[in-house]
Amino acid sequence: MRIVDIREVTIDLNGAISNAIINFNKHTVSLVALISDQFSEGKPIVGFGFNSIGRFAQGGILRERMLPRLAKVTPEHLLSSDGCGFDAGVLAQIAMKDEKPGGHGDRAGALAALELAAWDLNAKLLGEPAYKTLRRYFGVVESVESIPVYAAGGYYYPKDSLKRLSDELLNYQDIGYRSFKIKIGAGEITEDISRIETAITIAGCGSKIAVDANGCFDQQQALDMAAAIEPFKLRWFEEPGDPLDFDLNRNLIESYSGSVATGENLFSSMDARNLMRFGGMRLGKDIFQMDPGLAYGITEYHSILETLEEFGHQRKQCHPHGGHLINLHVALGLGLGGCEAYPGVFQPIGGYSSQCSLENGRIAPSDAPGFGLEQKQDLYPLLCELVN
Amino acid sequence: MRIVDIREVTIDLNGAISNAIINFNKHTVSLVALISDQFSEGKPIVGFGFNSIGRFAQGGILRERMLPRLAKVTPEHLLSSDGCGFDAGVLAQIAMKDEKPGGHGDRAGALAALELAAWDLNAKLLGEPAYKTLRRYFGVVESVESIPVYAAGGYYYPKDSLKRLSDELLNYQDIGYRSFKIKIGAGEITEDISRIETAITIAGCGSKIAVDANGCFDQQQALDMAAAIEPFKLRWFEEPGDPLDFDLNRNLIESYSGSVATGENLFSSMDARNLMRFGGMRLGKDIFQMDPGLAYGITEYHSILETLEEFGHQRKQCHPHGGHLINLHVALGLGLGGCEAYPGVFQPIGGYSSQCSLENGRIAPSDAPGFGLEQKQDLYPLLCELVN
Numbered sequence: 001m002r003i004v005d006i007r008e009v010t011i012d013l014n015g016a017i018s019n020a021i022i023n024f025n026k027h028t029v030s031l032v033a034l035i036s037d038q039f040s041e042g043k044p045i046v047g048f049g050f051n052s053i054g055r056f057a058q059g060g061i062l063r064e065r066m067l068p069r070l071a072k073v074t075p076e077h078l079l080s081s082d083g084c085g086f087d088a089g090v091l092a093q094i095a096m097k098d099e100k101p102g103g104h105g106d107r108a109g110a111l112a113a114l115e116l117a118a119w120d121l122n123a124k125l126l127g128e129p130a131y132k133t134l135r136r137y138f139g140v141v142e143s144v145e146s147i148p149v150y151a152a153g154g155y156y157y158p159k160d161s162l163k164r165l166s167d168e169l170l171n172y173q174d175i176g177y178r179s180f181k182i183k184i185g186a187g188e189i190t191e192d193i194s195r196i197e198t199a200i201t202i203a204g205c206g207s208k209i210a211v212d213a214n215g216c217f218d219q220q221q222a223l224d225m226a227a228a229i230e231p232f233k234l235r236w237f238e239e240p241g242d243p244l245d246f247d248l249n250r251n252l253i254e255s256y257s258g259s260v261a262t263g264e265n266l267f268s269s270m271d272a273r274n275l276m277r278f279g280g281m282r283l284g285k286d287i288f289q290m291d292p293g294l295a296y297g298i299t300e301y302h303s304i305l306e307t308l309e310e311f312g313h314q315r316k317q318c319h320p321h322g323g324h325l326i327n328l329h330v331a332l333g334l335g336l337g338g339c340e341a342y343p344g345v346f347q348p349i350g351g352y353s354s355q356c357s358l359e360n361g362r363i364a365p366s367d368a369p370g371f372g373l374e375q376k377q378d379l380y381p382l383l384c385e386l387v388n
Numbered sequence: 389m390r391i392v393d394i395r396e397v398t399i400d401l402n403g404a405i406s407n408a409i410i411n412f413n414k415h416t417v418s419l420v421a422l423i424s425d426q427f428s429e430g431k432p433i434v435g436f437g438f439n440s441i442g443r444f445a446q447g448g449i450l451r452e453r454m455l456p457r458l459a460k461v462t463p464e465h466l467l468s469s470d471g472c473g474f475d476a477g478v479l480a481q482i483a484m485k486d487e488k489p490g491g492h493g494d495r496a497g498a499l500a501a502l503e504l505a506a507w508d509l510n511a512k513l514l515g516e517p518a519y520k521t522l523r524r525y526f527g528v529v530e531s532v533e534s535i536p537v538y539a540a541g542g543y544y545y546p547k548d549s550l551k552r553l554s555d556e557l558l559n560y561q562d563i564g565y566r567s568f569k570i571k572i573g574a575g576e577i578t579e580d581i582s583r584i585e586t587a588i589t590i591a592g593c594g595s596k597i598a599v600d601a602n603g604c605f606d607q608q609q610a611l612d613m614a615a616a617i618e619p620f621k622l623r624w625f626e627e628p629g630d631p632l633d634f635d636l637n638r639n640l641i642e643s644y645s646g647s648v649a650t651g652e653n654l655f656s657s658m659d660a661r662n663l664m665r666f667g668g669m670r671l672g673k674d675i676f677q678m679d680p681g682l683a684y685g686i687t688e689y690h691s692i693l694e695t696l697e698e699f700g701h702q703r704k705q706c707h708p709h710g711g712h713l714i715n716l717h718v719a720l721g722l723g724l725g726g727c728e729a730y731p732g733v734f735q736p737i738g739g740y741s742s743q744c745s746l747e748n749g750r751i752a753p754s755d756a757p758g759f760g761l762e763q764k765q766d767l768y769p770l771l772c773e774l775v776n
Contacts, residue, residue, distance in 0.1 A: 215488075
């Protein structure tokens with residue numbers, strides 16, 4: 001058994017909503033295919049992976065550094081020890097040869113796309129959904145078939161802002177979401193308070209509303225916002241300041257009784273360890289959002305979970321960034337707290353397939369093999385194009 | 389006045405020595421040219437920059453993200469407020485549009501190549517060496533014309549190791565170097581001690597020998613090595629462990645009386661700030677090696693210097709990684725402690741031009757405009773090829 005070809009392509013993220021504060025249209029994703037010499041129903045079995053959403057495709061790093069390193073190894077070297085699949089950790093090690101320590105940025109996304117494709121391939125070789133492969137491989141004892149999911153969005157609208165925010169969240173509620181995350185920090189605190197009150201009216205209570213500052217606050221602004229939102233007993237206050245400003249995070253936590261969430265912009269277990277050492281994150285309370293698709297893949301992500309547990313945190317505190325099928329399987333397979341969704345945006349990479357079931361704020365994958373990316377209608381043609 | 393074209397090319401690093409522990413042959417560099425509409429002696433004035441040495445070219449990030457952003461702005465937007473040159477900080481801001489916080493890795497090198505080219509261009513427009521432009525721009529009062537430089541190398545050799553190490557350092561001494569840096573950590577401590585004793589015999593005293601572990605030690609190994617080398621009163625002990633393991637660095641410093649050097653693998657002012665907050669670095673004693681060519685360029689590097697000074701450190705504690713003409717001008721222009729050299733390796737990017745004067749362990753640039761890269765014989769043809 002061997003991998004006969006590795007291909008990558010840059011995908012534009014369409015379906016962006018034009019009036020959000022971030023220009024989603026500029027973000028791209030690397031889609032990677034690991035083509036095996038095994039066949040199912042007359043077609044080669046192919047593993048697909050991508051580097052999550054919200055950053056950029058990494059074709060340059062894949063083509064210039066990682067793929068040439070993988071092309072040099074003998075195919076057997078990539079096999080798992082039981083011979084039933086491929087060793088994602090070994091693949092990652094080879095792809096990272098001659099890379100220095102530190103500098104966990106773009107290359108962490110490039111490797112992730114490759115490494116995640118290996119997990120998709122392994123699950124397909126076993127003919128099972130990826131979350132089952134992950135549970136077996138990492139020894140996760142977990143029998144639930146669905147996990148909590150919340151709808152992220154809650155954008156700013158230039159006109160008729162509160163009404164449109166309300167419409168947006170009501171739409172999510174109609175689809176089946178019960179918890180929501182909305183943006184804060186783009187205007188005055190009073191405006192954000194009105195937005196939070198609007199959201200709570202729809203959700204029913206503050207514990208179903210998280211707020212996301214996207215790292216925009218300095219220390220004082222973060223403290224001011226925390227004081228203003230404290231009475232609402234919100235689900236969490238996300239990324240108050242620069243993701244590497246561990247002092248800011250710790251100082252905020254010391255003066256805020258609600259949960260704080262961060263980590264989507266930390267791309268290695270050493271960066272995550274520093275958050276645990278210096279960021280003041282509280283056991284069983286604060287939320288970790290590291291995203292395997294931006295952070296070297298599942299092998300590294302699992303070592304982040306081990307680090308969390310070494311510090312006494314629980315993996316249920318983890319809600320990875322990136323609302324898509326890969327992180328649904330990761331969250332369900334590794335026993336995390338839940339996952340997110342960005343309904344309607346980041347297409348064709350973001351979101352879930354119609355075969356996934358979304359009910360009462362919980363989501364379950366279908367029984368499609370691997371991550372089930374083939375069931376995503378707008379993504380399927382791109383998968384075919386990459387392989388054919 | 390405007391920039392009419394921006395070009396980039398990947399340069400292979402030749403002249404690698406085959407028996408060093410790092411495979412220099414695999415490392416590449418992005419060379420960037422900012423071509424202006426101004427002329428000197430009938431030829432366009434062009435600014436050149438590159439992303440230092442020891443990592444990789446960043447053509448993908450430049451072509452796919454940064455150059456398209458710069459292509460969209462009106463040319464006047466890039467002019468400095470006095471109209472005499474281009475604003476490197478504005479250029480950097482535009483090239484980083486839509487980039488999220490955190491993840492300071494490959495893109496920091498991509499931007500650096502661009503940003504450094506703007507400084508080369510500005511100095512050429514003024515007809516002066518870049519260090520003078522930097523002094524004026526940043527208000528650095530400094531009149532010296534040369535700075536301390538040491539020869540880095542001290543490789544492991546498979547056979548006749550001590551004799552060959554000795555020959556290597558004697559060769560550096562013949563060229564004009566007085567201080568040396570040698571590798572440690574690849575074998576047993578006793579072997580490294582013999583190597584250090586050999587080096588001291590040539591240099592005359594421990595204070596002229598630095599040792600570089602390239603981040604290979606865990607906490608206990610770093611402490612063991614520190615205890616073993618303490619009696620030699622070495623110049624510094626460089627990068628004992630993972631560059632982001634601030635606890636390891638602080639613990640080492642607490643038990644080691646000599647200087648510790650680190651930072652070459654920290655690529656942003658926030659990462660550098662975390663080193664100062666958590667790494668235990670001692671005022672006036674430990675050494676910072678952040679490299680503008682790997683860390684978003686001189687604008688960001690200067691903000692790192694301001695952060696250092698905010699913490700009470702002195703910029704004389706800075707000896708940037710990367711022995712080449714750009715960092716010679718940066719070190720001399722910003723009043724740093726000195727720079728390094730890797731004689732014979734990392735060509736054609738590494739090293740100094742023959743017009744630089746190296747005497748008694750100090751180096752001075754020539755009076756060529758900009759960084760004087762055109763005077764580097766093996767680099768000059770590549771500069772011409774990129775522009776013509």
